[in-house]
Amino acid sequence: MPKTLVDIQLIRVVFITFLGLFFFSKGSEIYGYTSDSPNQDSPNILFILADDLGQEGVSAYGGTIIKTPNIDRLADEGMMFTNMFVNPYCTPTRSELLTGRYPFRTNTLFPISNYDRHKNDVLDKSEPSFARQLKSVGYRTAIAGKWQLSFLAQQDWLNDFGFDTYMLWQIISEENERTTRYHNPYYRNDGAILDNEIADKYGPDVLVEFLSGFIEESHQDGKPFMAYYTAMLPHFPWVPTPDSKDKNLSTGFSRGINYGIPKFYPDMVKRLDYNVGRLLETLDRLDIAENTIVIFLTDNGTDQHLYSFINDQVIYGGKGTLTDRGSHVPLLIRWPGKVPPNSKNDHLIEAADFLPTFSELANAPLPKEHIDGRSFAKLLTGDVDSYEPKEWVHIQTAEGRYLRTKEWIVTNQGEFKKVQPYPVDAVIKEKEEIEGDELEKLMSFESLLQNLHE
Structure with missing residues (x-):
């Protein structure tokens, strides 16, 4: 072949190769598969999940016993959802939130608490995870608080689920003994046990300090973040907080597990609200509130041992029951400039909807597995007219x-x-x-x- 034709063929090969690499690169950006160059406009996400708190525990929803000014601020500055539904126990809800799949698909039908009894009822690390999807498009990811989807001493799978870093209450120690979460807490931080180092600190405050540090580091690195605060408050044992006037626990009662004293429950809700305020202050201090979606949700209704008032009507906690008192929970979302302040939304939303919603907001791919949830991102971006409302939500506990x-x-x-x-x-x-x-x-x-x- 003449040298001129060889040169022409070589040029064609190089040109076609360049085009292929160019369009592959652009396609990766379009479909959200690149992890090296996240979109600079990608919103940060601060996801706060309270533990055992029904609507009656939030004053913005009509609760009249406890004032929650920082949580209420999210209602004033964002959107209040009036038809948010979860499962009536923690493990099924937390699993559904993370995976976008109903509990019967993931074998997470009831709360796990005992390794010997529940070691085969954990969330398998092969299941989808919103953290993994966000990480695939350049997000830094962290979780702090309560996990209860596997046993951390034997099944530390947080990195497998896509979390870059974590600090979690380890419910069962390496000696197979139940640990404490509030005072003299027993936490696991990226594989290492924190025990003596934080013995004199109030556990929830330590978790918020960790998450605030993660938010600041992510901001300094110029990367979008997902900060998942799975707060333990106000779950039993109901014990004094740093703000409680009465520190006496001598009259507590026990039913196999120490429940503490119900009179401390309001103090614990107030401390939850205080820590929500600390996280909001972190966003304000770093001047990143405008580009951060803040979500406040609860994992199920209030504990059945408690009663309170909503709109001056007495209400007994419904956790664990297949009733609205167990599953119809608060959801508040703030996103300045996107979500109208002091607005309400009555569309049906369920726990499975969060994975597809986060994926759409971050331009991340969906997992290959079947996802039960449906994105409600359009309700947050102002494209309400094109949103197709759900007719129903699915709720489960055990069978x-x-x-x-x-x-x-x-x-x-x-x-x-x-x-x-x-x-x-x-x-x-x-x-x-x-x-x-x-x-x-x-x-x-x-x-x-x-x-x-x-």
């Missing part, structure tokens, strides 16, 4: 499951329940009490509920 619409509950026990204003429990209705078209619709939901499991 009990149901679909809930705004007006009805359809259970896997063949019951149809009419929803009542919160906090009144839904009322069972016999089929003959339900009008024809409505009954037909409910029966279609009943079939859908069964088919979800198949």
Whole structure:
């Protein structure tokens, strides 16, 4: 072949190779697969998950016993969701939030607390994780607080789930003994045990200091972050906080696990609110509040041993029950310049919706696995008109499951329940009490509920 033709062929090969690399690179950016060059406009995410707190525990939702000014600030400066639903226990909700998948798919049907009894009921590290998806597009990721999806002494899988760094309460020690979380806390920080070093500190405050440091480091490095504060407050044991006037625990009661004294519960909600304020102050101090989505959510309703008031009506905690008191929880989201301040939204939202929502907001890919949730990002970016509302949400604890619409509950026990204003429990209705078209619709939901499991 003449030298001129060889040169032309070589030029063509080089040119085609360049084009291929160029379009592959641009395609990776478009579909969010590059981790080296995150979008500079990618929003930071501060996700706060409280433990055992129903609507009645937040004054913005009508709670009248405890004032929560910092949490209420998120309602004043952002959006209050009035139809947010989770599962009535911690492990199923935390699993669904992280994976975007219902508990029956991930075998996380009930709270895990004992390694010998529950070691095969943990969330497998092969399951999806919103942290992993965000990390794939350049986010720095951290979690601090309560995990309860595996046993950290034997199954420390936080890095596998996509968290760059963590500080978590390790419920069971290496000696298989239950540990403490508030006073004389026993934490695990990136594989190392923190015990004596923080013995004289109040555990939740240590966690907030850790997360604030992570936020500051991420900002200095110029990387978007996901900071997941899985707060332990105000879960039992109900014990004094640093602000409590009474420090006496001598009259506490125990039922296998130390519950503490209910009179300290309001103090613990106040300390939760205080720590929410500290995290908001960190964003303000670093001047990054404008580009940070702040989410406040709870993992289930208030503990059944407690009662309080909402809009001056007495309410008993519904944690663990398949009622609205167990699953109908607060959700507040602030994103300055995007989410209208002091706004309300009544669309149905469930725990599985967060993974696809975070993925859409960060331009991250979805996992290959089936995801049950649906993104509600359009409700946060102002594109409400193109958002397709959900007809129902799915709620589960152990083998009990149901679909809930705004007006009805359809259970896997063949019951149809009419929803009542919160906090009144839904009322069972016999089929003959339900009008024809409505009954037909409910029966279609009943079939859908069964088919979800198949």
